[in-house]
Every structure is written in C-alpha cells, then in structure tokens.
Amino acid sequence: MQTTLSERARxxxxxxxxxxxxxxxxxxxFCNATCPTYQLLGDELDxxxxxxxxxxxVLEGNDVTQKTQQHLDRCLSCRNCETTCPSGVDYHNLLDIGRAVVDAAVPRPLGQRLLREGLRQTVPHPDLFKSLxxxxQxxxxxxxxxxxxxxxxxxxxxxxRPMTLRExxxxxxxxxxxxxxxPNTNAAAARVLDRLGISVIATREAxxxxxxxxxxxxxxAGLDRARRNIDAWWPGIEKGAEAIVQTASGCGAFIKDYGHLLASDPAYAxxxxxxSELARDLVEVLRDEPLEKLGIHASQRLAFHCPCTLQHGQKLGGAVEALLSGLxxxxxxxxxxxxxxxxxxTYSLTQPELSRQLRDNKLNALESGHPEVIVTANIGCQSHLDGAGRTPVRHWIELVEAALP
Known part of the structure; x- marks a missing residue:
C-alpha cells in the first residue's frame, strides 16, 4: 500500500x-472474511x-474523529486476520500504534474515561480484585x-501445591x-507438573x-508493568529456570511480545x-513431556474453546486438543x-452488546456436540462464556488434574 506519513507522524x-x-x-x-466484527456489522470500517x-x-495527517476511534475500539484484537492474511501484515502492532495516536487526539466521553480508568485501577491488582x-458474591x-x-x-x-522442590x-x-x-487453575498446573518432575516457583512480585x-x-503504564515483571523473574532466570509458564493465553501472548515492545529500551531490551524466549503456554511445556507417566485414562466428553490469543496470537491452535485427545x-x-x-x-465491558452476540454465537457452536463441560485456556474466555449460565466452563488443566490417579 502506497503510504506517505505526515511530518508529525514521522x-x-x-x-x-x-x-x-x-x-x-x-x-x-481476505481478512474481512474471518473478522468477527465485520461479520456482525457488515461495515468495511469494522x-x-x-x-x-x-x-x-491518521498517519498521513488527515483529521481524527470520534468515529475513527469508535471503529478502532470495536476491534477485538483477536488477530484472526493475521492468521488469514497472505501478506503477513502485522496488524496488531499497527493497531496499537494507531490507537495511541487516535486516543491522544480524541478525548473520550466522561463515562468511557471513568470506565477505563476504573478497570485499570481494579483489574491489574489481585488483592483488590479478589476483595471485590x-x-x-x-x-x-x-x-x-x-x-x-x-x-x-x-x-x-x-x-x-506440592512442597517438594524438584531439580x-x-x-x-x-x-x-x-x-x-x-483459584484452582494454577494449583492444578503445579500439581500436574510436579508429577512430571517439574517444580513451579511462584514469583509473587510479578x-x-x-x-x-x-x-x-x-x-x-503497561510497559512499566512489563519491566517490573522482568525484574521479578530475573533472579529465577539467572538460577536456571527452564521457562516462564502461563496458564492464561492472553497473558502469554503479551509476554511473548515483551521483546518486541521493549526493543528500543536500552536498559531492558x-x-x-x-x-519472551522463555515464555511458554502451559501446553507447550506439557506436550514435550512423557504424559503416559501421569497414568490418566479419561473419557469425559469435552468441547474445547481455543482462545484467540492461543491460536492466532501464539500460533498454538490444535495443541491443547491433541494433548487432551491423547489423554x-x-x-x-x-x-x-x-x-x-x-x-x-476488557472488551466485554467496553463493548458489551457486540461481546454478548459473539459469546452467544460461540456457545451455540461449542454446545452443538453436546459436551458435558466446555474447557478453555484463558481466564477471560472462561469467565465470559461461563457467565451466560449455560454449559459449565473450566480451564482444561483442572480436568487433567482431576483425572490423576
């Protein structure tokens, strides 16, 4: 695409x-064919x-409006388009750059500002969030x-959690x-890994x-949190930790991007x-281990929802399904x-109407095979789907751990 950035954008x-x-x-x-919001709204700008x-x-110097902001806000950042794109367009990074420019130019209405600030002041703080x-309840x-x-x-x-410290x-x-x-997701992961001779070292400072x-x-602020996490993990890395494991694929996709996002920071690059090289989704760790040692012989009927951050962000579509089928x-x-x-x-809170439509469509697909339980690999998807009050939704590692002899 022919592009001429404005002097300011340069x-x-x-x-x-x-x-x-x-x-x-x-x-x-081709990207529009797999874009969830385009399928719902039918608008080229969505x-x-x-x-x-x-x-x-925007980057060529044209006027920025609330309409521009609205169309960018409606994007889920699911990265389905990246999986579809034959040209390898790095869409999510372009979206982040564009959103930053638009948000700096267009003040949001008071209600939106309060909602976003409220989410930022509660969601990233585990103790406060747990109290809320x-x-x-x-x-x-x-x-x-x-x-x-x-x-x-x-x-x-x-x-x-296991107390024995493995090599x-x-x-x-x-x-x-x-x-x-x-609360049992990470504990279940630690118990399964322990059976395979791997200890999980919790880093509370992260x-x-x-x-x-x-x-x-x-x-x-997001990048400052990344830096604090790097500082928290670094002593463990220096002691020889094999990996930094995530049981939430949304977190994993972002951590795997730390290297790119902080590439220009001389102190942290x-x-x-x-x-980012050590970041591993839980399935990446387990699939390389001798899972027959677990002694699991399960037969429960499951539907697996593969989060966008797992299949499109981390390119691990099919990995959990293969592991569960193998067990x-x-x-x-x-x-x-x-x-x-x-x-x-936080899309389900900032764009509730679109989010509910997508949730209901997804649940209809997941329930079409009449599963006993729906399992997934990301806490956001888990709570969002389960909130509909239909088929129970859990993290897949909990079912694996529950099947241990």
Missing part, C-alpha cells in the same frame, strides 16, 4: 514500524482492511445482571484476575502482565528478549472454532 517512536506494516498490506480483503485504511489516513469478587442478589454474570458460578478452591524448575505468572475467578493497561489507553478425553467438534468468543480482555 516523529512518532514507532513511525518506521507503522510505515513498514502499512506497505505490507495489499488490500486484498473490518481489518478498513481499520488499516483509517490508521493510514468476594464482596460481589456476598451481595450477588442485589447486583444488576451484567455484574452478576461476571462473578464465577463455581470456583473450586485451590488444592494444596527441574519453572517460573509461573500467577495473574491478576485468575486467582479470584478460578503482577499483571501489563496487557490491561496497554490496551486501555495507557501503553506506557536484552532482558525482555530473554523473557483419552472425548473432544466434540466445534464449528467455526477460529472465531472469537467476544471476551477479548
């Missing part, structure tokens, strides 16, 4: 990157090709339906919302991965690159498995 920190990405796009439109054109206009969830009946659906229907308490060790990101919404801030108009679980067929469930981090 001084942006990521101007060269934006121009390179724009020139990669050949405007073929598909990747249209959004790329909007960002191009507990309070919400006590007063559930008094809450509006939209908030009730965000509270877990069933959150089994965390089982005890092989990995670090683990505990996460910000998962300890409150699904907090939110930074994605919440980064995608809510506060990219600098090398460390960020190392952290004996009966996986049902899921039509249109490439499409987003509508969770997309």
């Amino acid at each position: 001084h942006l920190p990521r101007a060269a990157e934006a121009e390179s990405i724009l020139r990669t796009c050949v405007h073929c439109g 598909g990747p090709r249209g959004r790329i054109y909007l960002i191009k206009q 969830v507990k309070g919400g 006590v007063f559930r009946a008094l809450l509006p339906g939209t908030l009730q659906s965000k509270l877990p229907r069933h959150a089994p308490p965390a089982k005890p 092989r060790q990995v670090l683990m990101l505990e996460g910000c919302v998962q300890p409150a919404l699904s 907090g939110c991965c930074g994605a919440v801030d980064y995608h809510l108009d506060a990219q600098a 090398d460390k960020a690159k190392k952290v 004996g679980f009966n996986l049902t067929s899921v039509p249109d498995g490439h499409l987003c469930c509508g969770s997309a981090g």
Whole structure:
C-alpha cells in the first residue's frame, strides 16, 4: 500500500514500524472474511482492511474523529486476520500504534474515561480484585445482571501445591484476575507438573502482565508493568529456570511480545528478549513431556474453546486438543472454532452488546456436540462464556488434574 506519513507522524517512536506494516498490506480483503466484527456489522470500517485504511489516513495527517476511534475500539484484537492474511501484515502492532495516536487526539466521553480508568485501577491488582469478587458474591442478589454474570458460578478452591522442590524448575505468572475467578487453575498446573518432575516457583512480585493497561489507553503504564515483571523473574532466570509458564493465553501472548515492545529500551531490551524466549503456554511445556507417566485414562466428553490469543496470537491452535485427545478425553467438534468468543480482555465491558452476540454465537457452536463441560485456556474466555449460565466452563488443566490417579 502506497503510504506517505505526515511530518508529525514521522516523529512518532514507532513511525518506521507503522510505515513498514502499512506497505505490507495489499488490500486484498481476505481478512474481512474471518473478522468477527465485520461479520456482525457488515461495515468495511469494522473490518481489518478498513481499520488499516483509517490508521493510514491518521498517519498521513488527515483529521481524527470520534468515529475513527469508535471503529478502532470495536476491534477485538483477536488477530484472526493475521492468521488469514497472505501478506503477513502485522496488524496488531499497527493497531496499537494507531490507537495511541487516535486516543491522544480524541478525548473520550466522561463515562468511557471513568470506565477505563476504573478497570485499570481494579483489574491489574489481585488483592483488590479478589476483595471485590468476594464482596460481589456476598451481595450477588442485589447486583444488576451484567455484574452478576461476571462473578464465577463455581470456583473450586485451590488444592494444596506440592512442597517438594524438584531439580527441574519453572517460573509461573500467577495473574491478576485468575486467582479470584478460578483459584484452582494454577494449583492444578503445579500439581500436574510436579508429577512430571517439574517444580513451579511462584514469583509473587510479578503482577499483571501489563496487557490491561496497554490496551486501555495507557501503553506506557503497561510497559512499566512489563519491566517490573522482568525484574521479578530475573533472579529465577539467572538460577536456571527452564521457562516462564502461563496458564492464561492472553497473558502469554503479551509476554511473548515483551521483546518486541521493549526493543528500543536500552536498559531492558536484552532482558525482555530473554523473557519472551522463555515464555511458554502451559501446553507447550506439557506436550514435550512423557504424559503416559501421569497414568490418566479419561473419557469425559469435552468441547474445547481455543482462545484467540492461543491460536492466532501464539500460533498454538490444535495443541491443547491433541494433548487432551491423547489423554483419552472425548473432544466434540466445534464449528467455526477460529472465531472469537467476544471476551477479548476488557472488551466485554467496553463493548458489551457486540461481546454478548459473539459469546452467544460461540456457545451455540461449542454446545452443538453436546459436551458435558466446555474447557478453555484463558481466564477471560472462561469467565465470559461461563457467565451466560449455560454449559459449565473450566480451564482444561483442572480436568487433567482431576483425572490423576
């Protein structure tokens, strides 16, 4: 795509990157065929090709309006378009660059600002978030339906973690919302890994991965969280930790991007690159281990929802399905498995109507094979899908751990 950045845009920190990405796009439109919002709304500007054109206009010096902001806001950042694109357009990084420019130029209405700031002040803080969830459960009946659906229907308490320290060790990101919404997930992962001779070293100083801030108009704050996590993990890395494990694919996709996002930071570029190289989704660790040692012979009927951050962000589509099938679980067929469930981090709160439509469509597909349970690999998808009050939704590692002899 022919592009001529404005003089002002050329001084942006990521101007060269934006121009390179724009020139990669050949405007073929294949991306629209797999874009969830384009399928719902049918508006060219609510598909990747249209959004790329909007960002191009902004970077070439055209006026920025609230309409521009609205079309960019509606993007789920699911990266389905990247999987589809024959030209390898690095869409999500272009979107981040475009959003930063637009958000700096267009003040948001007060209600939006309060919502986004409220999310930034609560979601990335595990202790505060857990207190709010507990309070919400006590007063559930008094809450509006939209908030009730965000509270877990069933959150089994965390089982005890293994105390034995193995020779092989990995670090683990505990996460910000998962300890409150699904407290047994990380414990289940630790118990399964222990059976395979791997100890999980929890690093309490590592907090939110930074994605919440980064995608809510506060990219600098998100990168500061990334730096704090790198500092927290570095002693463990120096001691020989094999990997930094994530049980939430959304966090994993962002951590694997640390090296790119901090490449221009002289103090953190090398460390960020190392952290990204060590970042592993749980399935990447387990699939390389002798799982027959677990002694699992399961037959439960499951539907697996593959999060966008796993299949499009980390290119691990099919990995969990293969692992679960190998352990004996009966996986049902899921039509249109490439499409987003509508969770997309905080999207279900900032774009509730579109999010609900996508959730209901996804649940219809997941339930078409009549599974006993739906399993997934990301806490956002898990809580969003489960909030509909239909088939129970859990993290896949909990079912694996429950099947241990």
